[in-house]
Amino acid sequence: MLSTQISETRSDAAIPSASSIGESAWQRQGKLWSSLKELCEVLRIPNPPVVNDEELMFQHVQFKTGQRVHTIGQPFDTLYVVHSGFLKTVLIDEFGNEQVLSFPMKGDLFGVDGIHSKRYASEAVALSNCDLILVPFKKLTALGRAHPELEHAMYSVMSRELVREQAMVSMLGALSAEARVARFLVSLSERFADMGYSSKLFNLRMTRHEIGSYLGLTLETVSRTLSAFNEIGLITVDQRSIGIKDLDALRTLRRLPPSSSRAKQSAAKRAKQAQLVNATGA
Amino acid sequence: MLSTQISETRSDAAIPSASSIGESAWQRQGKLWSSLKELCEVLRIPNPPVVNDEELMFQHVQFKTGQRVHTIGQPFDTLYVVHSGFLKTVLIDEFGNEQVLSFPMKGDLFGVDGIHSKRYASEAVALSNCDLILVPFKKLTALGRAHPELEHAMYSVMSRELVREQAMVSMLGALSAEARVARFLVSLSERFADMGYSSKLFNLRMTRHEIGSYLGLTLETVSRTLSAFNEIGLITVDQRSIGIKDLDALRTLRRLPPSSSRAKQSAAKRAKQAQLVNATGA
DNA sequence: CGGGTCTTTGATTAGGTTCAATAAGAGTGG
DNA sequence: CCACTCTTATTGAACCTAATCAAAGACCCG
Numbered sequence: 141m142l143s144t145q146i147s148e149t150r151s152d153a154a155i156p157s158a159s160s161i162g163e164s165a166w167q168r169q170g171k172l173w174s175s176l177k178e179l180c181e182v183l184r185i186p187n188p189p190v191v192n193d194e195e196l197m198f199q200h201v202q203f204k205t206g207q208r209v210h211t212i213g214q215p216f217d218t219l220y221v222v223h224s225g226f227l228k229t230v231l232i233d234e235f236g237n238e239q240v241l242s243f244p245m246k247g248d249l250f251g252v253d254g255i256h257s258k259r260y261a262s263e264a265v266a267l268s269n270c271d272l273i274l275v276p277f278k279k280l281t282a283l284g285r286a287h288p289e290l291e292h293a294m295y296s297v298m299s300r301e302l303v304r305e306q307a308m309v310s311m312l313g314a315l316s317a318e319a320r321v322a323r324f325l326v327s328l329s330e331r332f333a334d335m336g337y338s339s340k341l342f343n344l345r346m347t348r349h350e351i352g353s354y355l356g357l358t359l360e361t362v363s364r365t366l367s368a369f370n371e372i373g374l375i376t377v378d379q380r381s382i383g384i385k386d387l388d389a390l391r392t393l394r395r396l397p398p399s400s401s402r403a404k405q406s407a408a409k410r411a412k413q414a415q416l417v418n419a420t421g422a
Numbered sequence: 423m424l425s426t427q428i429s430e431t432r433s434d435a436a437i438p439s440a441s442s443i444g445e446s447a448w449q450r451q452g453k454l455w456s457s458l459k460e461l462c463e464v465l466r467i468p469n470p471p472v473v474n475d476e477e478l479m480f481q482h483v484q485f486k487t488g489q490r491v492h493t494i495g496q497p498f499d500t501l502y503v504v505h506s507g508f509l510k511t512v513l514i515d516e517f518g519n520e521q522v523l524s525f526p527m528k529g530d531l532f533g534v535d536g537i538h539s540k541r542y543a544s545e546a547v548a549l550s551n552c553d554l555i556l557v558p559f560k561k562l563t564a565l566g567r568a569h570p571e572l573e574h575a576m577y578s579v580m581s582r583e584l585v586r587e588q589a590m591v592s593m594l595g596a597l598s599a600e601a602r603v604a605r606f607l608v609s610l611s612e613r614f615a616d617m618g619y620s621s622k623l624f625n626l627r628m629t630r631h632e633i634g635s636y637l638g639l640t641l642e643t644v645s646r647t648l649s650a651f652n653e654i655g656l657i658t659v660d661q662r663s664i665g666i667k668d669l670d671a672l673r674t675l676r677r678l679p680p681s682s683s684r685a686k687q688s689a690a691k692r693a694k695q696a697q698l699v700n701a702t703g704a
Numbered sequence: 705c706g707g708g709t710c711t712t713t714g715a716t717t718a719g720g721t722t723c724a725a726t727a728a729g730a731g732t733g734g
Numbered sequence: 735c736c737a738c739t740c741t742t743a744t745t746g747a748a749c750c751t752a753a754t755c756a757a758a759g760a761c762c763c764g
Contacts, residue, residue, distance in 0.1 A: 313638035
């Protein structure tokens with residue numbers, strides 16, 4: 141059987157359509173099992189523990205563009221690691237509005253938000269054909285108990301996610317539209333470089349709407365900002381194709397009026413507080 | 423010795439000033455050690471594991487208003503659990519601007535962001551006199567290995583934090599200023615209820631500026647919004663004192679133009695996608 | 705009491721949304 | 735293979751929310 145410990149909600153989605161030979165062939169090209177060592181490599185975990193048990197393998201599952209990997213409220217039991225492909229994770233509010241939370245790609249882990257309530261708190265959708273490694277949570281924790289380095293790696297990966305979310309909050313709370321889009325492009329460029337693709341020329345896998353949702357902007361603002369960057373010469377844009385021309389400029393781009401007054405005020409206060417703490421503490 | 427495994431950066435801050443009898447007395451009132459069982463109770467972890475070793479105690483540390491518990495970049499080795507008091511965690515950008523990330527209070531865990539890089543990614547500051555339980559990370563992971571329920575609880579708490587951050591991102595990305603402030607008041611009210619305080623009448627422990635930073639707004643907007651809620655009769659405001667008059671209204675308050683067009687469009691798309699997946703998957 | 709911080713409120717501005725119209729692709733079926 | 739449709743992207747114009755600038759009052763602490 142190809143599809144196993146996948147909850148019934150979308151188990152049909154996990155089974156590829158047999159109607160097309162082409163799709164079926166693509167399906168078979170995918171690697172179906174990975175060892176723990178391979179899993180750690182994908183996740184960029186430094187110390188792959190030596191495991192004697194060679195039978196310890198992790199199953200892969202393929203998803204096609206548009207398919208849902210898991211939905212909100214679906215019982216949680218497995219984490220997902222992206223082996224190839226692009227996805228989005230989204231929250232759905234009571235009006236059916238999507239809020240994009242992340243764009244997982246190769247080496248990313250998702251599904252972690254399901255641990256707490258035993259149900260996924262978000263929905264994951266494939267933006268391209270994807271090859272995912274299934275990591276049953278029970279299996280992972282059991283492994284972690286036997287291999288402290290692996291256990292620490294798990295905490296580390298979760299902590300990294302938390303830091304990433306913090307950076308996201310900070311960005312949404314403080315940066316202008318231009319700065320958000322600029323940073324988004326920079327982070328995409330870096331991710332593509334990590335994955336061995338070109339960091340200077342790449343295709344967006346997501347729509348303007350999805351980018352806007354991710355950045356807390358409207359699709360029009362995203363489109364306009366990209367056009368503006370194009371005119372200034374920071375990038376080239378042609379639909380989904382993006383060429384990075386001035387990475388440093390994108391990296392350092394802030395909100396145009398740098399709100400110097402607040403910065404000064406805040407800095408002054410911090411200096412003062414430090415003095416105060418030292419004074420009372422000494 | 424009172425202060426132990428606290429990094430040198432602010433170890434002086436952890437040692438209370440002996441200059442004032444009053445402060446010293448307050449210091450002694452604090453409980454200095456907690457058992458694992460007590461720790462689990464504070465954290466609201468359902469299954470406190472039975473631990474034979476009664477010597478396993480967790481030290482407390484007191485901080486006074488304005489003192490820093492840890493700073494960004496400081497070597498990480500301990501997590502903090504709030505036993506009493508109020509704090510804020512902040513990110514500092516390159517201009518010295520603060521971005522408030524959370525307001526930890528009784529039962530909250532913080533410091534988790536330090537696990538990944540072995541250095542704290544944020545700064546924690548006491549907004550009132552605080553009593554914190556020190557939880558050395560090494561000690562905790564070792565304990566977790568011996569007690570699977572505890573280990574699971576750790577993952578669960580970290581997952582909960584992640585979900586909280588996700589909700590924060592969603593709020594910053596999608597809600598109007600009024601809705602953000604309303605939700606903030608609701609969550610505060612609920613937290614106070616949890617802690618046994620009044621959910622209808624309480625004092626804010628943070629400034630308008632800190633609230634604004636947390637919500638991605640300016641202090642003026644926060645102030646104006648509170649005043650507006652006051653005029654409508656949803657709350658009463660007098661400086662830091664807040665009286666909740668219509669919790670349900672605050673809870674359901676959204677952005678005034680509900681952006682119905684987008685919701686419809688999005689809902690329609692979702693329905694369509696579901697059909698498509700079912701069609702190809704079946 | 706006085707200096708500093710915090711809060712409130714007003715007036716003005718600007719950045720981003722909303723509404724709208726057009727164009728460009730991608731997929732579908734005759 | 736082309737016409738048709740649906741989704742996605744671009745661009746413009748008007749509007750509006752929240753930021754910015756400014757000033758005055760309230761509170762706190764030494």
